[in-house]
Amino acid sequence: MLPSIRSYEPRDEAAVVALWNETFPYGEPRHEPHFVIRLKRDHADDLLVVAHLGDALVGTAMGGYDGHRGWLYTVAVDPAHRRHGIGRALVRHLEGRLRACGAPKINLQVRAGNEQVIPFYEALGYRVEPHTSMGKVPQASD
Numbered sequence: 001m002l003p004s005i006r007s008y009e010p011r012d013e014a015a016v017v018a019l020w021n022e023t024f025p026y027g028e029p030r031h032e033p034h035f036v037i038r039l040k041r042d043h044a045d046d047l048l049v050v051a052h053l054g055d056a057l058v059g060t061a062m063g064g065y066d067g068h069r070g071w072l073y074t075v076a077v078d079p080a081h082r083r084h085g086i087g088r089a090l091v092r093h094l095e096g097r098l099r100a101c102g103a104p105k106i107n108l109q110v111r112a113g114n115e116q117v118i119p120f121y122e123a124l125g126y127r128v129e130p131h132t133s134m135g136k137v138p139q140a141s142d
């Protein structure tokens, strides 16, 4: 059965937090789920979506569009519901929203140690690209 997918609503918070805590091993305060959700809600771009089977929240996907590229983040499916097309449906749904924003290309990052997810994205048409990812947490003193 395919899930219903809609925009995140505040009543989803506890289930999203539980899924992300189970799924993503990030330890930094900026990755704390309540914080991530609050920042995204404050941004109000309507690119955080949730998948339900009946009343059960079974997946999430978050997008971003910065005027140059679209990005995918926090694509996650409840372990009990994987390999039933929910991840694919979430990404396809978000791709539609990103296209509607005008994003000409969509990128994502796979963290080191999580390479087993690459076949999933390849099945959806994504390709590993020969770029080196860099990042920085800006400091007031910079």
Ligand SMILES: CC(C)(COP(=O)(O)OP(=O)(O)OC[C@H]1O[C@@H](n2cnc3c(N)ncnc32)[C@H](O)[C@@H]1OP(=O)(O)O)[C@@H](O)C(=O)NCCC(=O)NCCS
Pocket: 023, 074, 075, 076, 077, 078, 081, 082, 083, 084, 085, 086, 087, 088, 089, 108, 109, 110, 111, 114, 116, 117, 119, 120, 121, 123, 124
């Ligand atoms: C990655 C993830 C979202 C996939 O969700 P899912 O609902 O199981 O994926 P789907 O059932 O839609 O899979 C679609 C296709 O992707 C491929 N695929 C999915 N999972 C795969 C796996 N573990 N190994 C190989 N191929 C896989 C298959 O081709 C699959 O089609 P098929 O089942 O008909 O063969 C899910 O495994 C997950 O939540 N992982 C943990 C969180 C995570 O790492 N997210 C990515 C962050 S970058």
